[in-house]
Amino acid sequence: MTEPAPPFRRYVALGDSQTEGMGDGDDASGLRGFADRLAERLAEGVPGFAYANLAIRGRVAGQVREEQLAPALALRPDLATVVAGVNDLLRPRFDADEVGGHLEAMFAALTAAGARVATVTFPDPAGMTPLGRVLTPRALALNDRIREAARRHGVALVDVAGHAVITDRRLWSPDRLHASPLGHDRIAAALAHALELQGSDDGWTRPLPPEATPPPVGPHAFATELRWLGSFLGPWLVRRLRGRSSGEGRTAKRPHLLPLRATAELE
Template identity: 40%
Template sequence: MNVWKQDRPTRDASAVPAPHPWHRLVALGDSFTEGIGDPEPLSEAGLRGWADRVAEELSANQPDFAYANLAVRGLMLQQIMDQQLAPAMALKPDLVTLSAGGNDIVFRRSDPDRLAEKIDDGVGQLTRSGATVVLFAGPDWGATPVFSQIRGKVAIFNENLHAVAARHDAVMVDLWFLRELTNPGMWDPDRLHFSPLGHHTIATAVLNSLGVPHTLVPLQPKQLPPRNWRQARAEDLIWAREYLVPWALRQLRQHTAEDELLHAKRPEPGPVFGIGSPPGPFIGGSSAA
């Protein structure tokens, strides 16, 4: 597997990350990769997300490192393949993250085997270009009302993704087995997207899977007070009314002019002004916040 080998990723916040072999990261996907749930006014489109957090770490002490994020919220797997694959390859990345298919399973109840066939072809194209590809097995929504009904399909899709990763020597980040994500504090109130703490946790998992030393420190989420069953059911009803139903209706309706205005927040690779990388001029790419 094309992964930078280290005995153990450092989690000391004072440690300086060691160099790694990658110089250009391109992130593909939907709202998960765009960073929905992790607002940050100083970031592109007002969002940060796990991909930005990973790029910040990878850019440390790597002056020529560049990062592009082509993800657009709401896209289905085939749309991601059609709209993002070719532009991503044109940017000539040596590291690509790809997360797709979640919207298909959640909102279209699509066949996980057919979805895996589509993603397998895309991953094959990316790996043949010489890039290291990172894939994601979806989280376990078993404790979430309504979504628990598709738990089996998510599990099947995840197993297929493991096979795709093995076939193409890709790196797998398995969110299903990342049990920290079962904590409510890891999720946005809509229960569809991750909170800032969730995005932070996923960024840590990505860097660990790549074998890259980093400065991210796992945060212990504050324990929620015990809830009785009446409180839990009342919260479920509020969530369904305020988040689930409006989201489902948006997914089912036809594309509108508003949808056509959605675009990637970082369409061109540029420097990441994170740790160890002070702002400055960059030739050949857009500036980053």
């Protein structure tokens, strides 16, 4: 039987909007997200535990590396999560080797500094929307690079391939880009399992109970796709064409290692 991992005391999260917690709360009441949820698990029964979250929405992998890696290393974490690459997938120009290279550089630097590192692969976009099929080759290529880099550097990996639950619409917010509160909870549980935390298991892979209201089909499904295009994808594309990012002018919500009870930085 595998022994549980020793307790972590200094957790730093690097990434984009998913790590920041979008889809789980809002800017008015505060964002939670999988990193906060994982930190709560890690803090149980661990005196002196501290957590920092350097993630900023809209960042591509290269920006995460450029802006967040050095501050993360300066915090001397014994655990770091690195989750980035979705924004790269959605850009007109995409190079899986380039994006994977940025992620691997972060894995290498953090592990060399003594941190345990954890990351995730990404679901097939076609499972989120029929329009996502055009992005499937990109996602598959990036996932291959993430797996290779994780293996080379001993990174704990949550590999979502083969787990149909990951595209259950209840795990995603209406924009289909960010996890819902339930989805963020599943990501946190998956990372806990990959890190072999005490009390964790593979429950994150299990399907949800049947929906009370099945997903729309036929003309209703088509109407749903049109609403999504108008409400979410369209505005996102317009912002990108204008060279703007949702993270412009934003800073990390929790840039310093703090005990969880110090909630001011989470607002």
